[in-house]
Amino acid sequence: DAGVIQSPRHEVTEMGQEVTLRCKPISGHNSLFWYRQTMMRGLELLIYFNNNVPIDDSGMPEDRFSAKMPNASFSTLKIQPSEPRDSAVYFCASSTRDSGKYFGPGTRLLVL
Amino acid sequence: AQSVTQPDIHITVSEGASLELRCNYSYGATPYLFWYVQSPGQGLQLLLKYFSGDTLVQGIKGFEAEFKRSQSSFNLRKPSVHWSDAAEYFCAVGNFGNEKLTFGTGTRLTIIP
Numbered sequence: 001d002a003g004v005i006q007s008p009r010h011e012v013t014e015m016g017q018e019v020t021l022r023c024k025p026i027s028g029h030n031s032l033f034w035y036r037q038t039m040m041r042g043l044e045l046l047i048y049f050n051n052n053v054p055i056d057d058s059g060m061p062e063d064r065f066s067a068k069m070p071n072a073s074f075s076t077l078k079i080q081p082s083e084p085r086d087s088a089v090y091f092c093a094s095s096t097r098d099s100g101k102y103f104g105p106g107t108r109l110l111v112l
Numbered sequence: 113a114q115s116v117t118q119p120d121i122h123i124t125v126s127e128g129a130s131l132e133l134r135c136n137y138s139y140g141a142t143p144y145l146f147w148y149v150q151s152p153g154q155g156l157q158l159l160l161k162y163f164s165g166d167t168l169v170q171g172i173k174g175f176e177a178e179f180k181r182s183q184s185s186f187n188l189r190k191p192s193v194h195w196s197d198a199a200e201y202f203c204a205v206g207n208f209g210n211e212k213l214t215f216g217t218g219t220r221l222t223i224i225p
Contacts, residue, residue: 093156
């Protein structure tokens with residue numbers, strides 16, 4: 001299995017631009033999670049899906065952030081418009097009910 | 113509310129020496145506990161997990177952890193560390209189904225020759 005796949009691995013953009021992060025979970029995993037990691041705040045859960053349905057988005061910082069999971073093998077996290085304070089590493093993770101979470105390699109986002 | 117405390121921000125260990133990383137948790141019900149390792153520029157890799165049963169859990173890369181309910185602890189151990197073990201280690205606690213994991217702030221492990 002290829003594990004959780006994220007793209008792009010690095011993204012540099014200017015403030016105000018739209019950013020779209022992509023994730024392909026491990027086949028057979030029915031839960032998908034988006035995390036953000038920063039030095040100041042550590043790992044934060046942004047949103048998670050179960051069977052493609054958003055269950056809890058209370059961690060999404062504000063309306064500029066949105067996430068979708070149109071099918072079991074793909075999810076996106078979109079930031080529009082982006083701001084410098086959004087600079088972080090964004091991780092996607094997937095799991096089954098009894099497994100631990102399996103993390104992707106992350107997308108390192110820099111907003112100038 | 114659930115919480116995780118990793119009291120050691122940074123630990124330095126000689127190669128070949130034993131290792132213990134501390135983790136204390138706060139959780140209102142039976143906790144589900146995890147240890148993850150993150151190498152620089154990489155995602156988090158699951159080392160081991162505890163759901164129930166034997167309180168001594170074996171993981172990958174020669175790691176083990178012991179669940180002690182009376183001490184609300186889930187410390188990670190390795191009898192002999194290798195230079196490749198240098199990384200950041202995160203303890204996490206969650207509910208059944210582990211949708212909402214709470215992570216500790218991490219312990220950075222440095223290995224010296």
